[in-house]
Amino acid sequence: MSTLRDLAEEHTALRPADIDHLHRIAGDWQLLSDLSFADLLLWVPVDGDGTFLCVAQVRPTTAPTAYLDDQVGRIVGGAEVAHLEVAHRQGRIWREGDPVWYGDVPARHEAIPVRLRTGDGEAGEVIAVVGRDTNLSTARTPSQLELNYLTTADDLAQMIADGTFPPPRHPGETTSAPRVGDGLVRLDANGKVTYASPNAQSAYRRLGYASHLVGEDLAKLHRRLAGDPLEGTDAGNAVLAALRGEAPPRREIDARGATMLTRALPLMPAGVPIGALVLVRDITEVRRRDRALITKDATIREIHHRVKNNLQTVAALLRLQARRVAMPEARVALEESVRRVASIALVHETLSLSSDEAVEFDGIVDRVASAATEVAATEVSVGMRRRGTFGILPAEIATSLVMVLNELLLNAVEHGFPPADEETAAPAPADAPRPEAEVTAPRPEVVVTAHRARKQLHVTVTDNGRGLPEQFDAERGGNLGLQIVRALVTGELRGTIELRNGADGGTEAAIVVPLARGTTDRLTGRAGPP
Numbered sequence: 001m002s003t004l005r006d007l008a009e010e011h012t013a014l015r016p017a018d019i020d021h022l023h024r025i026a027g028d029w030q031l032l033s034d035l036s037f038a039d040l041l042l043w044v045p046v047d048g049d050g051t052f053l054c055v056a057q058v059r060p061t062t063a064p065t066a067y068l069d070d071q072v073g074r075i076v077g078g079a080e081v082a083h084l085e086v087a088h089r090q091g092r093i094w095r096e097g098d099p100v101w102y103g104d105v106p107a108r109h110e111a112i113p114v115r116l117r118t119g120d121g122e123a124g125e126v127i128a129v130v131g132r133d134t135n136l137s138t139a140r141t142p143s144q145l146e147l148n149y150l151t152t153a154d155d156l157a158q159m160i161a162d163g164t165f166p167p168p169r170h171p172g173e174t175t176s177a178p179r180v181g182d183g184l185v186r187l188d189a190n191g192k193v194t195y196a197s198p199n200a201q202s203a204y205r206r207l208g209y210a211s212h213l214v215g216e217d218l219a220k221l222h223r224r225l226a227g228d229p230l231e232g233t234d235a236g237n238a239v240l241a242a243l244r245g246e247a248p249p250r251r252e253i254d255a256r257g258a259t260m261l262t263r264a265l266p267l268m269p270a271g272v273p274i275g276a277l278v279l280v281r282d283i284t285e286v287r288r289r290d291r292a293l294i295t296k297d298a299t300i301r302e303i304h305h306r307v308k309n310n311l312q313t314v315a316a317l318l319r320l321q322a323r324r325v326a327m328p329e330a331r332v333a334l335e336e337s338v339r340r341v342a343s344i345a346l347v348h349e350t351l352s353l354s355s356d357e358a359v360e361f362d363g364i365v366d367r368v369a370s371a372a373t374e375v376a377a378t379e380v381s382v383g384m385r386r387r388g389t390f391g392i393l394p395a396e397i398a399t400s401l402v403m404v405l406n407e408l409l410l411n412a413v414e415h416g417f418p419p420a421d422e423e424t425a426a427p428a429p430a431d432a433p434r435p436e437a438e439v440t441a442p443r444p445e446v447v448v449t450a451h452r453a454r455k456q457l458h459v460t461v462t463d464n465g466r467g468l469p470e471q472f473d474a475e476r477g478g479n480l481g482l483q484i485v486r487a488l489v490t491g492e493l494r495g496t497i498e499l500r501n502g503a504d505g506g507t508e509a510a511i512v513v514p515l516a517r518g519t520t521d522r523l524t525g526r527a528g529p530p
Contacts, residue, residue: 002073004042007055011075012044018127021116025130026056028166031279034180035153037063037146038110038134041071043084044127051077052084052129061181062149066107066135084129087111091126093161099136106136115163123163130160148186148195152277158269167247167265178261178281185278186267191219191243194275203282206258218278222262225255235262242266242276252283259287305352311345336410336481343368343406347399359398361390365448368402372409380417380444382463384409388450390457397513400492401459405448407481408461408509412446416465416507457513464506468499489513 002010004026008019026042033040042056054074059065087094094111101107110132118124142150159165183200185193196204196213204213207225219236226232231254238248242264250263265277315338322334346367350359369384393401442464449460482499489497495513502508 004055007053007073008044011046011053014044014127018116022055022114022128024166024169025114025160026058027169029130030058030061031180032132032153032156032160033058033060034062035149035156036060036132036134037149038132039066041131041133042114043081043129043131045088045129046075049077050081050085051075052081055128061179064135064138066102066105066133068103068105083109083111084131087113087129088126091115091161093157108134108136110134110157112157113161115161117163130157132157144195145197148197149180149184152184152186152267155267155269155274156277159267162269162271164266164268164271170249173250177283178263178279180279182279182281185213185218185280187218187239187243187275187278189243189273189275191217191239191276193218200278200280203260203280206282206284207253207255207260208258222253226253227255238262238264239276239278242278243273245273252287258282258284260284300357301352304348308345308348308352311341311348315341315345339371339406339410340403340484342371343402344399347395347402350398351395357395358392359395361393361398361401362386364398364402365390365405365450368406369409369446369448372406372413380413382413382417383443383445384448385445386448386450390450390459391452393457397457397493397515400488401513404485404488404493404511405459405461407485409446409448411479411481412461412463412465412507412509416446416463416467417444418466452515455515457515459511459513461509461511462502462506464502464504467501467505467507472499485509 004023005019008014008022014022022042022044029040029042037060039060040058041054043052044055045051046053052075054071054076057067057071059067083094083097086092088111091113093113094109097109099106099108112130112132113126114128114130116124116127156165181199183203184195184197185200186195188194193213193216201213204221204225209221209225213221219239222235222239223229223232226235231252235251235253238251241248243266245266245268247266248264250261253260253262259282261281261283263279265279266273267275267277318334318338318341322331322338325331325334346364347359350364351357365386369386373382373384444463444465446461446463449458449462451458486497489495489511493513495511497512498508498510500508500510
């Protein structure tokens with residue numbers, strides 16, 4: 001299904017600013033649909049030939065729909081869109097006409113012109129029409145709630161025609177809550193409550209206000225109810241701002257262990273301020289779960305911090321033991337264990353600073369690579385470089401992968417480059433010419449390359465050293481470090497590893513690790529596809 005923007009750009013000559021305004025309407029018009037008990041369809045004129053294209057549709061949650069089929073993408077003309085043509089040409093709300101039938105469903109047509117106000121605040125030209133179509137099959141005498149809903153809907157419809165609805169959205173705000181069914185309060189021009197829905201009355205009762213809301217000054221009531229004076233002042237000022245014609249951000253009120261979210265909207269049909277609409281929602285349970293999650297996150301971070309401290313203690317004990325061991329082989333084994341434990345501690349240190357069970361892995365790789373050059377038992381100075389990005393990895397992948405990279409980097413530094421005395425063990429005759437390759441020998445270097453493709457992480461550790469021995473068994477050969485690498489890659493990471501000589505010399509270790517569903521990409525910040 002094409003998006004609103006795609007349809008508008010393909011079939012109309014609307015400007016980007018016009019399309020942005022239509023997007024704002026479509027993002028906030030569930031409110032109008034629920035208040036109207038009607039389907040809303042957004043129609044744009046096509047090529048000035050009397051036809052209209054439906055680019056968006058919303059169904060009410062408070063009444064049955066008039067359309068069982070989706071209308072988006074439909075182009076209609078002739079008598080079927082006569083009401084849309086009147087609203088578009090004359091710039092007024094069209095309400096006359098007899099009911100029409102969609103199959104077995106009788107419906108009432110209305111058409112609301114959509115204007116985008118100019119930079120100087122004047123009402124601009126009509127750029128689209130909102131069709132408001134009500135299912136009449138369940139028509140009955142409206143209750144007080146329904147009458148207040150319909151009255152408020154008419155005011156908002158006039159504001160769409162004036163170009164003053166929807167209001168600008170504040171950064172970070174969504175349009176999901178609160179909704180009409182959560183709780184609705186209507187105020188007059190003086191800020192007094194003229195109507196409160198039963199759900200709104202219940203929400204205020206949770207805050208400790210047991211009386212009826214009708215007749216109350218809502219701004220003063222918010223200040224009295226809030227447990228925090230600053231919070232109450234903000235909530236009260238939001239109501240006053242809406243009465244002045246502004247659109248303040250949503251506010252929360254906490255009192256008596258309950259939390260209520262409020263959204264205040266100005267009511268200014270034909271530019272005349274007549275009051276405000278306040279939507280409320282009891283979000284006590286939502287905030288309770290939020291606090292529980294925050295506590296859980298803090299506990300998890302503290303656990304990672306303690307694990308990191310314990311691992312560092314273990315590494316310190318192993319390092320102390322290595323200094324007291326006389327056998328060189330035992331000392332080397334203990335020192336290798338110290339490095340392995342320290343690399344795992346790096347992951348837990350990063351997790352202790354993170355808000356979730358995922359780590360920014362590039363920084364960890366850089367630290368492990370730097371440590372490998374510093375502690376490796378070799379006299380050769382080896383440079384380290386990283387190409388590409390690992391992105392954000394979950395803890396279960398990061399912990400095993402950091403050990404794998406630690407072993408591969410240490411192997412590359414310690415075994416990939418022969419010491420200087422080996423290189424000069426069989427000196428060439430004095431009169432022999434020096435090979436050109438020897439004169440321009442590259443600086444010893446190890447490169448770690450990473451990229452993502454098809455839900456897999458591809459990692460290559462490459463050096464420009466002497467390569468693998470001729471009789472090396474890539475499947476079973478190698479020291480304890482390589483055995484650990486194979487076990488971790490094929491077991492914990494469920495991946496594959498290949499050790500081979502590089503095309504230009506040196507050694508390559510190529511690893512492919514499948515990424516779990518939901519793993520995020522650092523560059524896009526989006527979750528990987530399922």
